[in-house]
Amino acid sequence: xxxxxxxxxxxxxLRVGLVCVLLSLPAAVILGWVLARREFRGKVLLDGLCHLxxxxxxxxxxxxxxxxxxxxxxxGGFLEQTMGFQVAFTWxxxxxxxxxxxxxxxxxxxxLAIEAVDPRLEHAARTLGAGRLRVFLTVTLRLAAPGLxxxxxxxxxxxxxxxxxxxxxxSNIAGETRTLPLAIFTYINRPGGDAAVARLAILSVIxxxxxxxxxxxxxxxxxRT
Amino acid sequence: MLSIRVKRSLPGFALEAAVECPYPVTAIFGPSGAGKxxxxxxxxxxxxxxxGEIRLNERVLFSSETGLNLPPxxxxxxxVFQEDLLFPHLTVMENLRYGYDLxxxxxxxxxxxxVVDLMGLSGLLDRRPAxxxxxxxxxxxxxxxxxASPELLLMDEPLASLDQELxxxxxxxxxxxxxxxxxxxxxxxxxxxxxLELTGQVIVLKAGRVLAHGDFFHVVRHPEVLPLAEAHEFxxxxxxxxxxxxxxxxxxxVRFGNQDLRVPPCDRPVGSRIFIGIRxxxxxxxxxxxxxxxxxNAMRGRILDMQDVDGKQLVYVDVGKRLAVEVxxxxxxxxxxxxxxxxxxxxxxxxxxxxxxxx
Numbered sequence: 031x032x033x034x035x036x037x038x039x040x041x042x043x044l045r046v047g048l049v050c051v052l053l054s055l056p057a058a059v060i061l062g063w064v065l066a067r068r069e070f071r072g073k074v075l076l077d078g079l080c081h082l083x084x085x086x087x088x089x090x091x092x093x094x095x096x097x098x099x100x101x102x103x104x105x106g107g108f109l110e111q112t113m114g115f116q117v118a119f120t121w122x123x124x125x126x127x128x129x130x131x132x133x134x135x136x137x138x139x140x141x142l143a144i145e146a147v148d149p150r151l152e153h154a155a156r157t158l159g160a161g162r163l164r165v166f167l168t169v170t171l172r173l174a175a176p177g178l179x180x181x182x183x184x185x186x187x188x189x190x191x192x193x194x195x196x197x198x199x200x201s202n203i204a205g206e207t208r209t210l211p212l213a214i215f216t217y218i219n220r221p222g223g224d225a226a227v228a229r230l231a232i233l234s235v236i237x238x239x240x241x242x243x244x245x246x247x248x249x250x251x252x253x254r255t
Numbered sequence: 256m257l258s259i260r261v262k263r264s265l266p267g268f269a270l271e272a273a274v275e276c277p278y279p280v281t282a283i284f285g286p287s288g289a290g291k292x293x294x295x296x297x298x299x300x301x302x303x304x305x306x307g308e309i310r311l312n313e314r315v316l317f318s319s320e321t322g323l324n325l326p327p328x329x330x331x332x333x334x335v336f337q338e339d340l341l342f343p344h345l346t347v348m349e350n351l352r353y354g355y356d357l358x359x360x361x362x363x364x365x366x367x368x369x370v371v372d373l374m375g376l377s378g379l380l381d382r383r384p385a386x387x388x389x390x391x392x393x394x395x396x397x398x399x400x401x402x403a404s405p406e407l408l409l410m411d412e413p414l415a416s417l418d419q420e421l422x423x424x425x426x427x428x429x430x431x432x433x434x435x436x437x438x439x440x441x442x443x444x445x446x447x448x449x450x451l452e453l454t455g456q457v458i459v460l461k462a463g464r465v466l467a468h469g470d471f472f473h474v475v476r477h478p479e480v481l482p483l484a485e486a487h488e489f490x491x492x493x494x495x496x497x498x499x500x501x502x503x504x505x506x507x508x509v510r511f512g513n514q515d516l517r518v519p520p521c522d523r524p525v526g527s528r529i530f531i532g533i534r535x536x537x538x539x540x541x542x543x544x545x546x547x548x549x550x551x552n553a554m555r556g557r558i559l560d561m562q563d564v565d566g567k568q569l570v571y572v573d574v575g576k577r578l579a580v581e582v583x584x585x586x587x588x589x590x591x592x593x594x595x596x597x598x599x600x601x602x603x604x605x606x607x608x609x610x611x612x613x614x
Contacts, residue, residue, distance in 0.1 A: 148340070153301050156327040157300075157332060157333060158357070158400070173343070
């Protein structure tokens with residue numbers, strides 16, 4: 031049904047999406063809690079900084095990543111020297127670009143979910159002898175789980191559609207960084223690529239739709255228990 | 256024993272209190288916004304005092320002098336909130352065991368089985384809080400707090416969200432905690448009726464200050480406390496003498512001035528002087544001596560005053576002592592009552608509460 035190239039593009043897109051979720055979710059949980067529960071000087075600034083990728087042109091996000099993570103960039107050089115880990119122009123870079131762009135979406139969902147947890151439930155848990163971390167894990171996070179799931183889903187879906195930051199940061203390398211949107215873009219620019227574009231577009235619709243339905247099914251199950 | 260000496264200012268409000276609570280149950284009484292919950296939060300460690308010291312038995316929980324401030328989880332102070340605050344994602348059993356499971360075996364003072372029995376929860380253990388009634392939820396909250404083996408239990412109007420019937424059903428459980436488990440309780444309420452069910456010892460707070468402190472029947476004579484007591488569930492407190500014990504079925508008889516009243520069974524010997532409580536809305540006013548009514552108690556009096564307090568119509572009747580009676584506006588107009596009119600105050604024996612000894 032699918033050509034081997036299409037399988038490759040699909041597999042890469044899924045892999046990038048999953049790693050994007052794994053990268054953005056922990057940071058979104060920690061910062062979501064900080065923004066929901068703590069009051070401190072400069073909170074507005076941190077809030078703004080976290081949401082910047084949401085309003086910034088993705089190309090600019092990609093450019094900033096390029097500055098930071100290219101082999102001569104501050105972080106990129108450090109990663110390569112200490113761990114031999116290269117991000118620029120690899121699929122890991124594509125996941126990182128997705129994560130940067132998807133992070134504010136995940137953060138928003140998780141922050142709202144944590145804000146919706148009655149802080150007095152946390153107080154009750156503490157008077158029962160649970161320390162801060164235990165309360166966070168057994169009460170706050172557990173009750174915010176549907177929001178966590180929504181955040182993960184948003185991040186995954188955003189990653190499936192990521193284009194601008196990715197192509198700026200890691201370019202468009204077949205088999206390495208050519209995810210679904212980039213493949214569609216490639217075929218659009220190629221004479222006679224119409225059929226391939228249509229097939230990939232349908233694939234993209236099915237994938238996004240499946241992600242939404244799966245998320246809704248899990249969310250319903252969570253609400254029931 | 257709990258001793259508190261704290262100062263704490265919050266936006267638009269400041270609390271300053273210095274009290275000692277050597278009794279099994281001490282009630283904190285006062286109008287809304289008096290600082291009752293703030294005081295409990297300070298003891299629990301959910302709020303930090305600006306200044307002062309809090310001691311529980313020999314342990315210092317907070318001291319601004321030494322900079323010690325135990326976090327809530329190390330204070331061993333249980334807290335039962337106005338809303339039960341059960342964990343909605345856990346079953347009743349899991350809720351009950353939340354604090355219990357965090358304790359080492361030798362620091363557990365109570366076991367799950369007996370507490371489940373005491374609180375009457377054995378049929379509910381697998382349910383989620385959403386499938387419990389209000390009274391059941393509050394009993395789970397009590398059991399959960401007890402199983403964390405606290406050295407002190409704070410209760411912030413635990414019955415306020417329940418109707419009268421449920422309150423009457425929960426109060427025996429509270430008495431069990433006090434008498435059978437021996438956990439001292441600091442009990443916030445703005446219902447005098449509720450307080451008298453549990454203790455005679457009160458701290459009266461108003462606008463962040465301790466207005467009075469001690470035995471309720473002494474405290475209530477304070478000119479600022481009396482109107483407060485009357486405005487909250489309008490409990491009338493009468494000093495009476497037990498004159499006859501007619502057994503468990505008929506209850507006992509007490510004398511108030513020159514009239515006899517029938518009250519529910521009590522275990523005080525004939526001749527002892529006690530207080531009884533009658534809620535203002537449990538009293539019926541009648542112009543004439545009633546006939547063919549089942550009500551046993553009729554006190555003759557004269558109307559002293561009529562007032563509208565917070566939308567409630569209060570008629571004050573002199574029956575040898577000032578009695579507050581709550582009536583509806585319609586009844587007031589229909590009866591055409593005037594100050595000075597003679598009236599009968601009718602009370603069912605079972606709506607009279609037995610208070611502590613007067614001596």
